[in-house]
Amino acid sequence: MDYFSEHYVTLILTAVYVGGCLYIGWHFKKKANQGVEGYYVAKREIPGWVISLAFFSTSASTNTYIGQAGKSFEYGLSWAWMGLIWTVFCIISWQLLGPKMRFQTARLKSFTIPDYFHLRYKSNLAKSIRVLSAVIILFATLWYMIGIAKGCAHVLTSVLDIPYEYGAFAIIAITCAYTIWGGMYSVLWTDAVQGIIMFGVAILMLAIPFMYVGGVDNLMETIRSTDHLTKSGEPIKSGLVAFGELVSFLYILGIGLSVGMKQISEPKNLIRFYSVDNARSMRFAMIWTPVFLGISLVCVMGLGALVHGMASTEEANLLINDTDEVVGFMLDKFDNKFVSGICVAGLFAAGMSSLASVIIIIGTAFVKDIWHVAKPMSESKIVPRTKWFMVIYCVIVYAMTLYPMAGIVELTAFAGAVFAASFFPAIFGGLYLKWGTDLGALTSMIAGMLVNIVWRFAFRFEYEPLKDIHEIIPAFLISMLTYITVSLFSKKRMPDERHLEVVFGKTV
Template structure:
């Protein structure tokens, strides 16, 4: 009874939200299950405002609302500069990648990103490119989903005293259920609703520290004279407010690039361009997606730094090394069940929107781009087996979440680095470079993946002074150079003129 009196309202609001999202997913079940085009792409009929909100809510996940917000507790208000990189890449994604990806996917009759590679780089190796890209998706997605689930489970544990494993189970498998049922329809429409909620919650989260401190002036005065210490034990002072005061600008740039570049290379975001309804919808999304993203990010990226005024010296010393718990502590300090309940709905939305999209991408990669290539099957079997593949993959993610290999931000940034280095050269080359070849694409993917893994697990944390050199820098540069050089050296493998005319018409 004590537990319900303390957390009952928050639990009720979360239950109402989860029930609504599950209902929407099941509402589209019949329509989505008609054929592959309906289940995978929602028949390319999603309105621009829905796609815009879905893109925003999918990109900004639990790793942002919990992980990135918490990181600013360590790195100060300078962490907001990460948001600048992300907004720039959002604009690049919608202006440079989106229109061409939509038109080329229609002409090539592509329904997934791996099969775009297959159809664009037409050759006897294109199936290999498709399968390889699917395995890369499954590898990177595992890291990303684990980060999202870890952040959500930590929040449930901190705010509602829910066991970590149970919280991860609820978040992963409730999301899996409505994603399996509604396909792309369910993913897009639920993501749009979640996007609206997430936008409002980002603003509320920023307001909480100001309310707790008694207004703008008292908060800023406290923030400018902190007695808290950095991870190495030195006093923070006014470091939270000073540009680069407690943050490595190199690290800020690295996180800005690794996660920001996901918008131009991550299949769960690229596939959004496939389903958008028409050119008018595309124009709407081009304008409003960076706005939704920018406002939300500025709010979220500042929260952690402001939480310093809400905690004691002892609490700060703990949180500076456990930043994934900062947001949960903020809600506990506020001690307002209504506000906490509303914000928890938004944070659930942040986790579920991204989990739904990556679960869907994992399922389509397993069935359409690996299994169906190995052993072709009829459409109804593809849809049915995609659902079961999602469930199986979520089981694997759950097991990894029980023993996460790193923090939320690090797992998300590593996944972003893998996508950026392995996929961006091949996607950009496919969209813009007529001379790109299958060998260039295949070699670039291998190089991006190999350099990422070697740099992170063999170099970055094993050699002094290399920890701040994020794997995205060497991996992306080498991958892009490999694409260019390999394509130029194999110019005899450029697809024929008729195929290029189809692609670029």
């Protein structure tokens, strides 16, 4: 009873939110199970405002609201530049990729990113590209899902005193349930609801440090002359407000590119373009998605730096060594049940929106793009088997979340780097370059994947001068160069003119 009286507001608000997500999943259960197109891409009938909010909410996940927000506790307000980088890539994604991807995937009857590669490049290598891209999805999303579940579990521990392992189980199990029930319908509609909540929570969280300290002037003066220490034990002094004093711009750029470029290469974002109902909806989303994302990022990217104004020296010494705990600490320190309840619901929304999107992507990748390719199955078996694999994968993610390999930011940034270097050249070439070939796509994927892994584990953390050069930079450059060079030298492998007319026919 003591526990409930202390946390009842947060528990009730969180329960209402979770119940709403489960209801949406159950509501769309029948509609989603009418075939592969319904379950995988919601029959391409989702309105633009839903797609816009869904893209925003899945882009700004726990990585943003907990991991990135907390990281500025260590790196200061300079970290807010990350928000600008992400917003630029959101604009690029919707302006450069969205309309063409919606058009081409509808003409090719593509339901997944891997089968887009197969149908677009159409050759004896296209099947191999499809399977390889599905394997890359399974590999990279594992890191990403662990980071998201880790962040949500930390918040539940800080605010509700729920043990880490129980919190991780709850977030994964709930999201898995409504995703399995309603497929892409429930993913997109719950994401839209989550986007509305997240937008409001971003503004609310930004206000908390100012309210706690007593206004803008008081807070800025406090963090400008703090006596807190850096992770290495040096005085921070004015580092929280001085650009580049606590972190190099090269590191900000690397992390910003790796996470921001997910918006132009990650399947969970790109699949949104498949489901838009018409060109008018696409135009709405092209304008408003960067607005939703940009405003939210401005609010949360520098939040950790402001939390220094709420922390004592002893508390700051603990938080600087585990910045994933900063947002939970802020809510606990502010000690307002109603505000904590709203924010926990918003942080749950941030995690669940991305988890749901990833869960369905890994299910479709394994069943339709690996299993179905290796051993073709009837359409009636594809959706049930997709559901079963989603459950199995979630169990694996939960087990690994109990022993995470790194912090939230590094986990999700590495996943983003793998997607950007492995997929973007093949996607951009498929959409814009008629002379792009299957061999160019295949070799660029392999190059992007290998350079990411080799640079991270053999160079970046082994040599001090390279530690701020994120793997996305060499991996993306080499992958893009590989695609262009190999495609130019293998022009004979281009699909025939008739197929290219289907792919690049006049956009309506």
